[in-house]
Amino acid sequence: MASHLSIESSNQGPHRKVRLLELRADIPAGLYFVAGASFIGAFILIWLILTALELVLPMFLPGPKSVWLEFVRQIREGILLQDTGASLYRITLGWLVSTLLALPIGILMGNFRFFEGLFEPFIDLVRYMPAVAFVPLTILWTGVGDGQKILILFIGTFFQEVLMIMDNVKGVPREMIEVSSTFGLSRWEILYHVILRYALPGIWDTFRITLGWAWTYLVVAELVAANVGLGYRIMRAQRFLQTESIILGILIIGLLGLFTDMAFKAAYKRMFRWMDRKG
């Protein structure tokens, strides 16, 4: 600890050395950001060079410019907004249904061994079944509407989400629960005031992670029997070899996923200030 501190204070001077390869050492926040931005920048630069020098056929990898033009076209024709709206609607609903069920079931499983024994074997079985394989079945069951897409997103996220919430709830130290019972609190009061409060940050993180999975299942959900949506646009573009449309779709999904992730992280920081007050 002491030597750590002295390194930090000697680093306060004007000629401070930044040790990039020191194990677990901190680096200035600015550098952290610049490094991340330059990597993305370098990636785009290589893309530019490869396409500008026609080292790769445009059919396989179109340049940034044609992707941009495709973006402008899709905006102008209203396609992009329509696709994004449809996809957002499906993701939100699929994730919400999954979460609204996973939350109570996960809480039950984490607190009562009976419910863990009841559900876990079934969930373990289903969660290894590939969601893609359910596409034909879901069409048979629910037709080709939004319900089918939502069902696929549900199948892709629910079974993992339940188990993660169960683990979040199980993370509450036993002594903390026991000490609460000596204050005269009932089981339900302990569940509400102690267990859920303690597990909430973890559960929130589970929400964020599962929403991320929902984004990755979007293309699967919109694989067949769709006529609008970001995933659908990608599948269709493949048929007509519109590579720039595929890349645009991938980028949009990536960015939307990133934004939702950032929103969840920002909310986490606001809600759970007590978490990062490390002494």
Next chain:
Amino acid sequence: MTEPMLEMKNIWVKFTPAHRPEVVAVEDASITVQENEFVSLIGPSGCGKSTLLRAAAGLEQPSSGIIKVQGQTVDRPGADRGMVFQAYTLFPWLTVKENIQFALKKTALTSAEKEDRVQQYIRLIGLEGFENSFPNQLSGGMRQRVAIARALVYRPKILLMDEPFGALDAQTRLLMQELLLEVWEKQRSTVLFVTHDVEEAILLSDRILVMTTLPGKIKSEINIDIPRPRRLVEMETSIPFAAYKKQLLELVREEARKSFGYQVSSGVA
């Protein structure tokens, strides 16, 4: 003589873990703690001290035996018995003040009275100025002080403590022992205290119960006739202290050696 504060009669606690043989953790233990008495339970680690204390708290179901608090049979946790664990059990999302106040949730006090009471106990443990700190801004010793205040604030009939200073460094541990001694002498209450530290037990207790190695039985009982108020430094260098220490160390080491499975030929110094 009035009813004892805590009475445990012929307590047996057995564990039957899956795929492993049954463990008899406590065998036929009987304990009585009188009002305002400070009683310690010592013994080698793994001998069933925590299990017996947890049974008193209602956190472990004895396979047989009776537990009474002021004559009333108890079989589950309740606000008549406060508990302090070795592990940190403060709620990390609540401030010091809110943590202590949480224990008053089920009392009939008005919010002004609660406020008063919390402030009184913050003063008692010497944490004025830290009311609005969160637990992870506090040192280990400060956290345990808050845990003690939280267990005292709702005035349970008996305070059960399971090696509350076990996770602290030696320096802090001494300070905490002094603090507990002072708090207890200022404001008497009934305490059953588990430790494996003989000096700690002598310093604090009116009476010490020594447990045997597994299955835990009460092996002997020793009254500590050292007048109060006690002061740590004076006491630890006094002749009666040394005599008690020798007696207790012999008792505990004899048991520890049994479970260790190794016979040391020479006696204990």
